[in-house]
Amino acid sequence: GAVVSQHPSWVICKSGTSVKIECRSLDFQATTMFWYRQFPKQSLMLMATSNEGSKATYEQGVEKDKFLINHASLTLSTLTVTSAHPEDSSFYICSASGQYGTDTQYFGPGTRLTVL
Amino acid sequence: QQQVKQSPQSLIVQKGGISIINCAYENTAFDYFPWYQQFPGKGPALLIAIRPDVSEKKEGRFTISFNKSAKQFSLHIMDSQPGDSATYFCAASNFNKFYFGSGTKLNVKP
Numbered sequence: 001g002a003v004v005s006q007h008p009s010w011v012i013c014k015s016g017t018s019v020k021i022e023c024r025s026l027d028f029q030a031t032t033m034f035w036y037r038q039f040p041k042q043s044l045m046l047m048a049t050s051n052e053g054s055k056a057t058y059e060q061g062v063e064k065d066k067f068l069i070n071h072a073s074l075t076l077s078t079l080t081v082t083s084a085h086p087e088d089s090s091f092y093i094c095s096a097s098g099q100y101g102t103d104t105q106y107f108g109p110g111t112r113l114t115v116l
Numbered sequence: 117q118q119q120v121k122q123s124p125q126s127l128i129v130q131k132g133g134i135s136i137i138n139c140a141y142e143n144t145a146f147d148y149f150p151w152y153q154q155f156p157g158k159g160p161a162l163l164i165a166i167r168p169d170v171s172e173k174k175e176g177r178f179t180i181s182f183n184k185s186a187k188q189f190s191l192h193i194m195d196s197q198p199g200d201s202a203t204y205f206c207a208a209s210n211f212n213k214f215y216f217g218s219g220t221k222l223n224v225k226p
Contacts, residue, residue, distance in 0.1 A: 004159075044205070046214070103212045107159035
């Protein structure tokens, strides 16, 4: 149990375009979903926390107008990188919690975004 | 300010040996301490976790030792195998918000 999927697993886009990444909890209802960004050989940096049906809470320094997060259901959250630029290239990972009422976070496999 | 400090940054262990990774924290409000294993290009996978009311937890070859007074916790991997080669992250949580350590890259030599 506790499987989280992400789609796509990798995406290449042109500068100025928008990219949407989906995160799904496959076998449990995720009351909270998180979005992280990870640079090569570095730790995970929390970007935002979202609860189903509520606006996401963004970490300091994360542009909410650039990284749009929607948590429309207990099994789906999306991250849209708007007007992407090369500096947005990174590994984006989502996680979900809520299974059995615990605060354990289960991570998706990640999405590699490359902006040309 | 880094909430969770992890060491060492990298670790080389011979097959069959014990791998030990340490983490320290400052915030006494943390109430959940998980360890994650991450392979290149993949998301982190939960290995084992502990709460502060327990001093040790063992699952298979993986053991967490927790020292509440010292605000430290560690991961021990017994009988380390080449397949254990990965990056390990400790984390501390309060109100469902995780603070991750900087990671330890473990290389288990055959």
